[in-house]
Amino acid sequence: MDEALLRTLTPTVLAILVRRGADFAAAEDAVQEALLEAVRGWPGNPPRDPRGWLTTVAWRKFLDATRADASRRHREVRVDSEPAPAPGEERDDTLQLYFLCAHPSLTPASAVALTLRAVGGLTTRQIAQAYLVPEATMAQRISRAKRTVSGVRFNRPGDVATVLRVLYLVFNEGYSGDVDLAAEAIRLTRQLAARVAHEEVAGLLALMLLHHARRPARTAADGSLVPLAEQDRGRWDTGLITEGVALLQGALALDRLGEFQAQAAVAALHADARTAAETDWVQIVGWYDELVRLTGSPVARLNRAVAVGEADGPRAGLAELAKLDPALPRFRAVEAYLRERDGDLATAARLYADAARSAPSLPERDHLTRQAARLNNRADDT
Structure with missing residues (x-):
């Protein structure tokens, strides 16, 4: 079969x-x-x-x-x-399904589930396994979503931006069970790109490919996370990087910059550096400036603080970080990293431990705990 x-x-x-x-x-x-x-x-x-x-x-x-x-x-x-x-009509019909599944009346979780079921062709069991929830729970979520969009008819163009956000949510879920959601998101975005000529569709696909290219190097043999600066770049998928950069260049040439193109540009600069030390952090700060201008996103501002810390030194990064809300996810982890680079190891160790307690995933929690332990061990040795 x-x-x-x-x-x-x-x-x-x-x-x-x-x-x-x-x-x-x-x-x-x-x-x-x-x-x-x-x-x-x-x-x-x-x-x-x-x-x-x-x-x-x-x-x-x-x-x-x-x-x-x-x-x-x-x-x-x-x-x-x-x-x-008639022959050829299925292209537009399939595109309509994307917009239907990303209908504004649906919650993000329901939109993702419905997209995976209707456009991705996954079974309820596969989706439930991917999200680590009982099959009955996922079945109810999908049923509610189907009822919500039943009877909806399109009399105006759908919102491409909403569809892209749903696909990005799928990609960021990663993978579990027997369904690789990151790969599935790439497959669906390729479908969308084949049906609609839009610079942000190309930008999102480029972003996905550039991030996915680093996946083989993201974890060690024991399953622990490997930070970007420590990854073996020889394990990055150069084919995906080449494709992603080409897509991004084509999108940027249209001179209609969007948030996914800006994020992809950051990823491309990381991919272009042969070593972590050769990363063009000044350009990355510039792209985060564009991303903040486009979205006002607090997460973009947080990432920009890291980039400023790399480009202009940790104290400059800490000054940018001080402008942000400490309640932001990963704020403590960023502060810990910048404090460590500034030589304040005791404060950095405490912040790593604080960040570990609120980490969104077990691998991230373990990584931050190890960072805290590493700095505490250094303090004991001095």
Whole structure:
């Protein structure tokens, strides 16, 4: 059974049913039933036209469900006579699914789950495993999201920015279970890039590729985190870096700068440095200035403080950090790093320990705890 093929076909078939008049929830249920039929029947008797087979079976499943509801018989007459979509229409239909799944009435968590299910073609179980939640919990989340967007019709262009934020959320979840969400986000963003010419779509794809290129070097053999400055750059994926830089250059040439292009530019500068010492921190500060101008993001300001500390010295970085809210996530970790670079090891050790207690993940907590222990050991040796 070719699972990759099924996942690729799922959004296309779902979009065809929605176009023919099925509401989103009913269409999605019908497609899932058709996928089950494919899993059972295809290994021994694969169809010559997989997309046509799935569309036919899903449409029949939808009609069966429609006929079972006497109050909607008038709708059955209408949709049963609708023609099949003309060649090429599926591109726009699939794009509509992106906008539907990123509908502003959905919470970010629901939008991500629905995107993975409807556009990504993942099962509820796979999504639940990726998010480390019970399958029943994820099923309820997806059902609520489907009910929310059922009946929504597009009479104006969708918001590309919202779709990109959903895809970025998927990417930042990383991976667990048998679904690599970072790789899945890249796959979905490639799909979107093939359907819409937009500089920020290219910027996001570039950002994902440049970050993903460093993934093999991010963890040691024991699973511990390896900071960027200490990573073995020979393990970075040069193919992904080359592709990401080319995408970024094409987007920047359009002279319509957006936040994902600015973030990708920072990632590209890290990728371009042969060693950590050769990193062009002055340029990175400039790109963070652009990012702050575009978004006003406190996280961008926090990252900018780190860059200033590298470009102009730790005390300059601490001065920038003093302008920010200490309640920001990772504020203590940044302060600890800058204090250590400034030679205040006792304060840095205390701050690393404080940061570890509020770390968002176990690997990050362990890394910060080791940093605190390392500095305390140095103090004991002096």
